[in-house]
Amino acid sequence: MNGVEQLCPNCGLCCDSTLFADVELRAGDNVQRLKKLGLTLAKKEQGKLAFAQPCACFDGKLCGIYHDRPKRCRLFECGLLKKVQAEEITADAALKKIKTAKIQAEKVRALLRTTGHRDEQMALTHRYTAVMSAPIDLKASENDSELRGELMLAVSDLMQTLQRDFLR
Numbered sequence: 377m378n379g380v381e382q383l384c385p386n387c388g389l390c391c392d393s394t395l396f397a398d399v400e401l402r403a404g405d406n407v408q409r410l411k412k413l414g415l416t417l418a419k420k421e422q423g424k425l426a427f428a429q430p431c432a433c434f435d436g437k438l439c440g441i442y443h444d445r446p447k448r449c450r451l452f453e454c455g456l457l458k459k460v461q462a463e464e465i466t467a468d469a470a471l472k473k474i475k476t477a478k479i480q481a482e483k484v485r486a487l488l489r490t491t492g493h494r495d496e497q498m499a500l501t502h503r504y505t506a507v508m509s510a511p512i513d514l515k516a517s518e519n520d521s522e523l524r525g526e527l528m529l530a531v532s533d534l535m536q537t538l539q540r541d542f543l544r
């Protein structure tokens with residue numbers, strides 16, 4: 377036992393929109409069953425069916441449809457999980473990395489709320505794009521620019537962590 381089973385229940389970054397904005401279905405997924413279980417499926421530009429993140433079936437800690445989850449979810453293993461399985465790092469070291477990523481993601485969410493963007497049902501990356509592409513508020517331009525700068529740095533820190541520890 378290398379402690380790998382502790383990771384996901386303490387993480388959830390691949391379900392809460394920190395790592396992904398959506399999840400595409402694969403051949404063999406039961407579309408009707410997944411809809412009944414609470415996933416809202418929509419066609420993407422390329423015609424593939426997908427559901428948006430944060431996932432409606434994620435309770436903040438665990439997958440609510442674990443035994444019926446789509447193929448992509450069954451097959452996905454982040455880099456951190458693989459490294460613990462391969463015993464390249466310990467579960468304790470991985471849990472520390474998860475903690476760091478979650479603190480960084482929460483900082484981004486807090487900054488988004490400060491900008492006035494409070495739609496927690498929208499994926500993190502879409503929220504960030506929405507804030508950064510909105511016209512600068514001229515009445516509060518200094519604060520607005522400062523906040524955007526802070527947000528940009530926080531997103532950059534988070535992206536570095538995700539790329540380094542989870543996506544390879």
Ligand code: SF4
Pocket residue numbers: 383384385387388389390391395452453454455456457542
């Ligand atoms: S990002 Fe990795 S450790 Fe976190 S929940 Fe997903 S698979 Fe588990």
Ligand code: SF4
Pocket residue numbers: 390391399431432433434435438439440441442445446449
């Ligand atoms: S179906 Fe389950 S594993 Fe897949 S994204 Fe939703 S909560 Fe995560």
